[in-house]
Amino acid sequence: MSHSRLAALSLCRRLACVAAFLLPWPIAMAQGPAAPENKQDFSAAERLLLMTDQLHMLKPPTTLNYSYRKSGSLEPGFTDSVNLKLARLPDGKCCQASGDFLTGARRTPLPEVEQAQGNPVILFFLERDIREMQRLTKGSTVYFRKRIRLALYEAAKVSEARYTYKGRPVAGHEIVISPYQDDPNRAKFEKYTAKQYVFALSDEVPGGVVAIRVQIPAVTGTDMLLEEELLLAQATLPVRAALQATAPGKLP
Numbered sequence: 001m002s003h004s005r006l007a008a009l010s011l012c013r014r015l016a017c018v019a020a021f022l023l024p025w026p027i028a029m030a031q032g033p034a035a036p037e038n039k040q041d042f043s044a045a046e047r048l049l050l051m052t053d054q055l056h057m058l059k060p061p062t063t064l065n066y067s068y069r070k071s072g073s074l075e076p077g078f079t080d081s082v083n084l085k086l087a088r089l090p091d092g093k094c095c096q097a098s099g100d101f102l103t104g105a106r107r108t109p110l111p112e113v114e115q116a117q118g119n120p121v122i123l124f125f126l127e128r129d130i131r132e133m134q135r136l137t138k139g140s141t142v143y144f145r146k147r148i149r150l151a152l153y154e155a156a157k158v159s160e161a162r163y164t165y166k167g168r169p170v171a172g173h174e175i176v177i178s179p180y181q182d183d184p185n186r187a188k189f190e191k192y193t194a195k196q197y198v199f200a201l202s203d204e205v206p207g208g209v210v211a212i213r214v215q216i217p218a219v220t221g222t223d224m225l226l227e228e229e230l231l232l233a234q235a236t237l238p239v240r241a242a243l244q245a246t247a248p249g250k251l252p
Contacts, residue, residue: 045156045175049199054119054208060088060095064207065233066121068102072226073218074136080106082230084121084207089114101128119207122199125230129214137189147179148197155182164236165205172202172210191225192216200237210235 064084071077086095097113161174200210
């Protein structure tokens with residue numbers, strides 16, 4: 001692993017976007033194919049999603065509130081909430097993060113994250129998603145986590161986007177990945193290989209995360225087999241066709 005990648009990984013750990021979890025989320029893509037010498041150590045998607053100070057505009061104590069919706073023909077749907085509490089650090093800066101992912105019988109306590117700068121709700125969402133994939137397919141959480149990491153590094157589509165927050169337009173980016181589309185082991189979970197993840201980000205909203213959406217189309221027809229969405233309170237997304245891929249983009 002290159003020196004710059006090691007340095008960035010160390011920074012990412014300090015930003016609590018990796019090491020604060022019970023399950024590992026290393027950013028380094030050591031298992032993937034070697035990148036060309038002239039290619040940056042991290043993709044634009046990695047930098048936007050996992051290596052950005054998304055909490056810099058917040059003044060603790062405060063709470064980030066998200067709605068959570070599950071629908072589709074696979075299982076009964078539901079609506080719920082996710083709340084991320086951000087407390088002031090001893091030096092007065094932001095933030096120490098804690099909270100609950102969903103409520104009642106679905107409630108999953110979140111591990112406390114000290115000195116968080118990247119928004120922990122991203123990795124909390126992905127960890128729950130991976131556990132759900134394990135439940136549905138009997139596959140390996142390690143394998144699913146690796147596929148998402150590789151997709152962010154190798155094949156993520158990044159584009160500029162606009163959203164609405166508190167009734168006003170905000171600029172941001174959209175990241176789209178399909179981790180299982182070209183998976184060599186897709187035959188083991190063929191029903192889920194069209195799964196697509198859409199990350200809606202904007203540094204003009206608290207916490208930097210507007211929404212995260214996961215969609216799996218049904219094998220036949222136009223219905224969704226599964227759709228799950230995490231959405232920041234008072235934010236709305238533009239209407240879009242299901243699983244509409246965005247064109248790859250480059251960051252300045």
